[in-house]
Amino acid sequence: AAALTGCTSAPAAGPVPSASGPMPTLPPATPRPGQRIVEQVLTAKPVTLDLGGPTVPTWAYGDTAPGPLVRATAGDFLRIRLDNQLPADTTIHWHGIRLHNKADGVPGMTQDPVPAGGSFTYEFTAPDPGTYFFHPHVGVQLDRGLYAPLIVDDPNEPGAYDAEWVVVLDDWVDGTGRTPDDVLAKLIADGGPAPSGGMGGMGGMGGMDHGGHGGGNAPQPWGDAGDVTYPYFLINGRVPTAPDTFEAKPGQRVRIRLINAASDTIFTVALGGHRLTVTHSDGFPVEPREVDALYLGMGERYDALVTLDDGVFPLVARPFGKTEGGQGLALVRTGSGQAPGPDVSPAELAGRILLATDLRPHESGRLPSRSPDATAHMSLEGSMSPYRWGINGAPFGQNQPLTVREGQRLRLNVMNMTMMTHPLHLHGHTFALPSGLRKDTVLLAPMQSMALDLDADNVGDWMVHCHNIYHAEAGMMIGLLYR
Ligand code: C2O
Ligand code: CU
Structure with missing residues (x-):
């Protein structure tokens, strides 16, 4: 079974392995002899979805949002055909997967966009177990409902739980006659004219050295929390008046895989009457940590274990800093009892709320410490x-891409110079927080700075960007190129 992890046999033309990285080999781009192949077809198309009352015309993978689960075991080769039946170009980005660059789904960088009526086959090895998802990397299409979970199982993990639930969070634009493109156009129009040159006077601060490998300087997200007002927040595609319901028996242990697929909403998540033991962050194992609730930025994933009590319990996703549109709700039913209403407010939401900076990596998920060979600033x-x-200093397209050389340990000194919280996401790699915790998406509170270390072990042209899809589309992206 060890051969399934993809770590044990080097591809013919692999890179120079990094000195101490846990997974030194480049994930292969073609199947090795004997490698298990997972094949699936995904159809991106216009649909009318029933959100559990409201019906909305939108775009999705197949007939549902979230779209169909893609599931593999670490080391498998995935061959996934995208059929584009949308009236627009699209792509698929495999969020968080440390895959071969050509399969990364970034139009203009790793592939041509897939035209309306066209198709494209993504082929890649999924080297690391974990909870992931996928979505287009074109415009603000993610906010239409084009997203689905991707789970990579660990062949070496026994799975000490009775059930597993995949919980996908979303903020829903459609249903009021607006599309995400309308929303972006309005944000730009309402924002007023751009001053000539620079980023409103902030660009000049990008070169400031806030050195050191210190931790974050803000305990939790704050500031303006989102740009868009949403009519609904969804868990697994359902509004809270007709929630998705998980059935189990009292005393059972459940692994909950939480994915924030929203475009503009950070959520606080809690299960009423229970504490959650967080076991994985963006797929990587952490020292188990018991919490009342968690912050989930856009693009972040957490896995948690919970032992269930007897009754009916609300699983709530409360939009951070938003007062309109209610909240996301699912129900957990292990016994009889009255189902809580859509506005239920579990006490846990006011308890201890976890941020990634509170977690310690599990030994097997830690980036070995090593002094950086190069540093780059990101403001x-x-x-x-x-x-x-x-x-x-400039929006994507006008800013200077970051560069790295294969084999380097690169330190990204990131500074959030804005008054909003941004989830920063890196393609094709993980970065380590100062604690050594490996992630691919991390929340940066207003004016917070953080040093993120990454091993340049996956040659290609990659993106680093804010996972607020509206921010990304309005310019908050930068390239990371191997040179
Ligand atoms: Cu999920 Cu480039 O993003
Ligand atoms: Cu942002």
């Missing part, structure tokens, strides 16, 4: 008015 800049976001 997150911009504002709501004008609605213009950028990194290092």
